[in-house]
Amino acid sequence: MLYFIGLGLGDEKDITVRGLEAVRKCKRVFLEMYTSILATPKERLEELYDKKIEVADRETVESNADLILNNAHEDDVAFLVVGDPFGATTHTDMILRAKQRGIPFSVIHNASIMNAIGCCGLQLYNYGQSVSICFFTETWRPDSFYDKIAFNVKGGLHSLCLLDIKVKEPNLDAMMRGKVVYDPPRYMTVNQAVEQLLEVSDKKRDAGETPVYDRKTIAAGLARVGQSDQRIISGTLEELLTADFGAPLHSLVLAGTMHILEIEMLASFAVNPQTFVPLLESHR
Amino acid sequence: MLYFIGLGLGDEKDITVRGLEAVRKCKRVFLEMYTSILATPKERLEELYDKKIEVADRETVESNADLILNNAHEDDVAFLVVGDPFGATTHTDMILRAKQRGIPFSVIHNASIMNAIGCCGLQLYNYGQSVSICFFTETWRPDSFYDKIAFNVKGGLHSLCLLDIKVKEPNLDAMMRGKVVYDPPRYMTVNQAVEQLLEVSDKKRDAGETPVYDRKTIAAGLARVGQSDQRIISGTLEELLTADFGAPLHSLVLAGTMHILEIEMLASFAVNPQTFVPLLESHR
Missing domain, CATH: 3.40.1010.10 (Tetrapyrrole methylase, N-terminal domain)
Known part of the structure; x- marks a missing residue:
């Protein structure tokens, strides 16, 4: 068996x-x-x-x-x-x-993260498709996540972003010299993910589009979900750019349309409670 | 604590x-x-x-x-x-x-069902929003699930349908007589869910629309997920209308665009293997 x-x-x-x-x-x-x-x-x-x-x-x-x-x-x-x-x-x-x-x-x-993500307060049945954010390199900056998020936004749905993990990746320089050497493991942080997300939305704006998310979009960053030192921090993407989440693994959720219970729960993790005041007031 | x-x-x-x-x-x-x-x-x-x-x-x-x-x-x-x-x-x-x-x-x-549903072979990151199917009554036939499924279909995404549970519902007749009597619990079967889904898509067709799903749509019915007598049966909605799933709880997934691995896994649960032959061949 x-x-x-x-x-x-x-x-x-x-x-x-x-x-x-x-x-x-x-x-x-x-x-x-x-x-x-x-x-x-x-x-x-x-x-x-x-x-x-x-x-x-x-x-x-x-x-x-x-x-x-x-x-x-x-x-x-x-x-x-x-x-x-x-x-x-x-x-x-x-x-x-x-x-x-x-x-x-x-x-x-x-x-798994696919259901435990509910701990940030955004209800699981209000999530659209999840998206993967891969490490950008000098030459490879895949932004297919943008269209998926745009789709979710259109339906008012939350987007779970799964952040890249690079474990036992062969070192390319060594490979060209005929050797097998592995790079040290890398785990994308919430900060890095937000940086990449904003790079893409800035590019859309520069091209004359109105991006589907921007620095003011409400989101939650999560680290070590389900572990004793789990950390959840909510705020605008701008606020999450510099929040400290500690050790891996990290995940990120962009909030779609929220019900009052979702706002209240998310607000309880706010890096800056002021950010949620207008949202809470508009629902009362 | x-x-x-x-x-x-x-x-x-x-x-x-x-x-x-x-x-x-x-x-x-x-x-x-x-x-x-x-x-x-x-x-x-x-x-x-x-x-x-x-x-x-x-x-x-x-x-x-x-x-x-x-x-x-x-x-x-x-x-x-x-x-x-x-x-x-x-x-x-x-x-x-x-x-x-x-x-x-x-x-x-x-x-929970939100991640264990992966057992039918359709990959979790290809699901859109989940939908709830409530028991239709004579006078109340809520079909808001249709628009949500339509949204998922547009994105090529799978739809998890959560089926209604009625536990400790007060009996309305007794209530009008001033008594509190509870109806026996009811759990929606896959067959009932498919029947309701098709009632709504038939109505769309009768109104001149092309429904986003119909009798030929590929789906999977699941019963008692995670239990020793779990049952998964895949096929067209028409085929699932009469498949026997046994005791509750039941769930239903409508398949969106599938990758070959998803088709292969889903086909392994087919009530009628012939149904999956053209799908498998088109990917080979």
Whole structure:
């Protein structure tokens, strides 16, 4: 049996009781570590599970998935995923392969940023499509998020922005010299995301368009959601440019049309309470 | 301390280890039981937690929340919620009140239908806004879901339909006779939801419009997501009209534009595999 087990967003104790029982009876335990980050050292998990954990990096999961799948025909194998097992396309791909090869499998769900984001106060059913913000480089500044946000704005919907993670990325200079060297991991901050968002909206304005969001747009930045030192700060994009969110992972939400309960909840995280006064008053 | 604890979607073992530790040290334990249903008898929870559980119905949560909040100033109190604590507006409202009154609180996240829906194979970042389908009555047939689905369709996005739950609804006839009698609980089935969806799209067609979905639209019906007897059936809306999903809770997803991986995964749940053949071929 192959168990796909969501670990949730916090530390070793955010696994479910069902998940814990499953992992404890597994012969091999793999941990996917490149689409998200674990909020606690791997050793803490090993201690609670009483199991040795093998880290599965991008190469293992995407190119050598058989290594994991093959074991599951006869033995119990666990594939651990930060958040929920259906959070990333690559996990769905592995579940599909298990299904196609007739390998018995079981999915144990958990919280992920896609539902835990509700903690900022903006109600989940008022979100449109989520968008990904990738690190801009000198030569590559993909701004497809803008059109998706524009679409959400048109429907009065909130936009969850998932911020880029670069883990175990091969260094291009080294690669050209025929060597495999990995860059240190990078996690986009809320500040960087807002900077990139505003670069794109400024460009729209310079081109004569009225951008769908700007420095005055209400938003919430979130860091380490579901962890004990979680931080939520709300304000205008301008205010979030310089707010300090601390360690990764960060997420960002642009607010669409808000109900009074959403405004009240969001306002409770304000970096500058004055920002929300007119919004609150217009609803009273 | 007031603990808002998500129970996830399955039985008593779907609480997280953190949630279990918290509830075990609480003096009073409330369980919200009207925005969703618990997949297991309350007694199973009580046994695992080693605690007596008080059921909090709509009246308690919406009108007498102070009863729950007041205890949390001095004692540890747990408020248990099926799914995630931020799944329903009414929970957010209670969290906001705790915050405003300076009651220390802690949120323990878990899976909810909003992220576990990924199990049908349609990727979470390709969903638009979710829609609610309410039971039609003789005189009240609210179809605001149609415009929301139409909006999602325009963006090529999937639509999660949350199906109506009627628990502890006062019986209107009895009410007019001055008595309080509650109707038996009702949970909308996928079949009923599809029937209502098609009633509305047929009406659009009769009025000369081209509806944004019809009998041929690809969809997935899901029942008891995250439970051991979970059922996922995909096909056209017409095919889902008569598919048997068994006991509640049910959910429905209308597919937007799909990537090949999404089609492959969805096809693996087909009531009629032939339905997916042209879709799969057009992507190969």
